[in-house]
Amino acid sequence: MRILLSNDDGILAPGLAALYRAVVDLGEVVVVAPSHPQSAAGHAITLRSPLTVQQVGLGAGREAFTALSVDGRPADCVRLAVRKLLPAPVDLVLAGINAGANVGINIFYSGTVAAAAEAAMLRLPAVAFSADVGAQEVDFDRAAGLCRWVLDRLLACGLHPGQLVNVNIPVLGPDRPRGVRVVPQSTAGVEDSYHRQEHPQGLESYRLGDSFSFAPAEGLTDVACLEEGYVTITPLKVDLTDPPRLDKLAEAQKTWPALPGQ
Amino acid sequence: MRILLSNDDGILAPGLAALYRAVVDLGEVVVVAPSHPQSAAGHAITLRSPLTVQQVGLGAGREAFTALSVDGRPADCVRLAVRKLLPAPVDLVLAGINAGANVGINIFYSGTVAAAAEAAMLRLPAVAFSADVGAQEVDFDRAAGLCRWVLDRLLACGLHPGQLVNVNIPVLGPDRPRGVRVVPQSTAGVEDSYHRQEHPQGLESYRLGDSFSFAPAEGLTDVACLEEGYVTITPLKVDLTDPPRLDKLAEAQKTWPALPGQ
Numbered sequence: 001m002r003i004l005l006s007n008d009d010g011i012l013a014p015g016l017a018a019l020y021r022a023v024v025d026l027g028e029v030v031v032v033a034p035s036h037p038q039s040a041a042g043h044a045i046t047l048r049s050p051l052t053v054q055q056v057g058l059g060a061g062r063e064a065f066t067a068l069s070v071d072g073r074p075a076d077c078v079r080l081a082v083r084k085l086l087p088a089p090v091d092l093v094l095a096g097i098n099a100g101a102n103v104g105i106n107i108f109y110s111g112t113v114a115a116a117a118e119a120a121m122l123r124l125p126a127v128a129f130s131a132d133v134g135a136q137e138v139d140f141d142r143a144a145g146l147c148r149w150v151l152d153r154l155l156a157c158g159l160h161p162g163q164l165v166n167v168n169i170p171v172l173g174p175d176r177p178r179g180v181r182v183v184p185q186s187t188a189g190v191e192d193s194y195h196r197q198e199h200p201q202g203l204e205s206y207r208l209g210d211s212f213s214f215a216p217a218e219g220l221t222d223v224a225c226l227e228e229g230y231v232t233i234t235p236l237k238v239d240l241t242d243p244p245r246l247d248k249l250a251e252a253q254k255t256w257p258a259l260p261g262q
Numbered sequence: 263m264r265i266l267l268s269n270d271d272g273i274l275a276p277g278l279a280a281l282y283r284a285v286v287d288l289g290e291v292v293v294v295a296p297s298h299p300q301s302a303a304g305h306a307i308t309l310r311s312p313l314t315v316q317q318v319g320l321g322a323g324r325e326a327f328t329a330l331s332v333d334g335r336p337a338d339c340v341r342l343a344v345r346k347l348l349p350a351p352v353d354l355v356l357a358g359i360n361a362g363a364n365v366g367i368n369i370f371y372s373g374t375v376a377a378a379a380e381a382a383m384l385r386l387p388a389v390a391f392s393a394d395v396g397a398q399e400v401d402f403d404r405a406a407g408l409c410r411w412v413l414d415r416l417l418a419c420g421l422h423p424g425q426l427v428n429v430n431i432p433v434l435g436p437d438r439p440r441g442v443r444v445v446p447q448s449t450a451g452v453e454d455s456y457h458r459q460e461h462p463q464g465l466e467s468y469r470l471g472d473s474f475s476f477a478p479a480e481g482l483t484d485v486a487c488l489e490e491g492y493v494t495i496t497p498l499k500v501d502l503t504d505p506p507r508l509d510k511l512a513e514a515q516k517t518w519p520a521l522p523g524q
Contacts, residue, residue: 042305042337043370046470050459053466075304075371084456084468105383105500108305109337114370117502121367121451149522157514162449163507177521182512184503187424189383194346197312204315206346208308231521235507238367240379241446245425245497250444252419259439259493260411 001027004081004090004119008074008098008111010037011056011067015097018140019129021063022148023094030090031058031067032081034111038074039100041111043118046072051080074111075118082122092159093119094151096129097143101168103130103222103232104186104214113166113236120164120238127151127165132226134171143169146177146231154233166234168226176229185234186221188214263289266343266352266381270336270360270373272299273318273329277359280402281391283325284410285356292352293320293329294343296373300336301362303373305380308334313342336373337380344384354421355381356413358391359405363430365392365484365494366448366476375428375498382426382500389413389427394488396433405431408439408493416495426498430488438491447496448483450476 003023007016011033020029035054051072058067068085070077074095082090095115102110112128119126127150131143150167159165166185170177192212199205217223222232265285269278273295282291297316313334320329330347332339336357344352357377364372374390381388389412393405412429421427428447432439454474461467479485484494 040307040309042303042307042376044304044306045302045371047302048469050461050467050469051456052461053468080456080468083454084458107502108376108379108383108500109307114304117370121370121449123451145522153514153518154511157511164504165511166502180515180518180521182508182515184505184508185501187383187499187501189385192345194313194342196346199312199314205312206315206342207310207312233511233515235504235511236502237449237504237507238370238502239447239449240369240428240498240500240502242426242497242499243446245499246444246446249416249419249427249495249497252415253442253444253495256415256442259442260407 001091002088003027003029004093005029005031006033006074006077006095006115008034008038008041008115010034011069014140015099017059018144019094019097019147020065022144030086032070032077032085033067034074034077035069035071038111040109041073042109043075043114044073045075051076053085074115078115078118090124093124093126094129097140097147098130099133099138101130101132101226102128102166103168103226104188105190107166107185116164117238120162123161125159125161125163127154127167129167131169132171139172142172150231150233164236166236168222168232170226170229170231177231178229180233181225181230182233183220183222183225186217186223188217188223191215263353264350265289265291266355267291267293268295268336268339268357268377270296270300270303270377272296273331276402277361279321280406281356281359281409282327284406292348294332294339294347295329296336296339297331297333300373302371303335304371305337305376306335307337313338315347336377340377340380352386355386355388356391359402359409360392361395361400363392363394363488364390364428365430365488366450367452369428369447378426379500382424385423387421387423387425389416389429391429393431394433401434404434412493412495428496428498430484430494432488432491432493439493440491442495443487443492444495445482445484445487448479448485450479450485453477
């Protein structure tokens with residue numbers, strides 16, 4: 001199996017190396033990741049600038065490996081790797097392990113989920129892995145073991161071309177994770193705020209504050225289950241259509257007049 | 263009605279001014295848009311840098327108006343405007359008119375759709391408008407008239423908080439648009455390519471080519487109908503969950519062993 005591994009925290013992120021070590025026995029693992037951290041890059045891609053690729057040696061001793069660094073966005077890494085850099089087709093794309101949860105509407109800001117979603121658009125099976133951050137730093141080795149456990153289950157179920165799965169590891173502790181939950185993405189809003197700050201030329205300037213929370217979510221969702229200490233698994237698709245509203249609007253359209261000028 | 267207007271082509275884009283003129287009679291229209299073009303910014307947001315806001319005078323004579331420029335991403339403009347800049351609640355958020363179609367999986371790369379999606383996440387009704395580009399430049403005044411016609415229909419149907427609609431105007435001509443289609447988003451892949459190019463330090467460097475097409479799409483979708491000359495309307499949601507695969511995976515999970523260490 002040929003696996004492409006990428007992330008959004010950048011090529012030097014510990015979560016990337018931990019995921020590499022956790023899956024390297026599955027086959028040939030090629031790492032193509034952003035040269036610099038790309039948190040909240042969303043699904044941005046680079047249209048007009050060139051993307052420069054450099055070989056980077058990571059890890060040490062028997063765990064040393066070579067990776068390709070790309071000075072672009074997470075989605076750039078996956079597209080460029082699949083379209084141009086890799087000599088043979090890829091069987092699976094993994095993104096992560098992100099330092100920070102990617103659940104609820106935050107998946108739209110996430111470069112980790114975008115890297116995996118890009119792979120799904122390229123008709124490859126893809127999994128995004130993220131680890132929630134608590135009071136202490138993420139234990140990436142333990143998180144990676146849990147990611148591998150989930151990946152083995154997903155592969156056993158059949159992970160087909162174009163299928164995308166979002167996996168989140170909760171804050172770990174003696175009694176966490178409490179188990180695994182297959183749950184939908186929450187659409188609860190985010191509560192954060194902007195603070196006015198000094199600007200050298202006296203202009204109006206604002207900075208997004210660090211404090212962040214989700215609005216109360218209803219039902220069993222990725223947001224609620226992750227918070228409760230469960231590993232969450234959410235199958236995603238690259239289709240934003242809202243079918244009930246599509247039907248309603250198509251019905252309404254029957255009563256509309258002709259377009260002006262028709 | 264208080265309307266917030268943004269875009270991804272930047273505050274000086276002709277599509278923004280055309281949309282402003284087309285909707286200004288609906289109420290109070292406030293323009294908050296990126297200081298520079300942000301095509302393919304996706305749903306990126308700015309986490310750690312400050313966002314600087316400046317007043318800009320746009321248009322001329324009786325059509326002059328004042329806008330706020332933000333040196334960030336399209337989604338930043340909407341979040342910052344709603345959270346901090348605007349003195350009173352917004353009733354509707356419009357994004358566009360983008361110079362270029364935003365249909366199929368391209369909506370994931372689109373800053374225009376991201377600006378509107380951000381509004382939906384903030385529990386506001388939102389519409390993204392884009393105009394396909396053909397051999398000639400977009401006639402934004404004609405496109406804006408069509409956008410207004412669609413907006414009036416959407417408002418008459420009821421556009422509720424958190425509801426997001428993606429509208430695309432086809433390449434215009436004597437016999438185009440041919441009509442209006444309410445259609446789902448296509449998930450067809452994109453065909454494009456990267457070209458190796460010279461790098462000053464001799465490094466490996468690639469640039470995304472300009473040629474771009476969609477893989478053949480099945481059924482009646484936004485991609486197919488726009489190409490055929492129809493105005494396309496697609497209701498979107500900010501939820502990527504894939505319900506059939508969620509059910510399948512939840513069923514499979516019943517047979518999984520306990521997590522390691524549990």
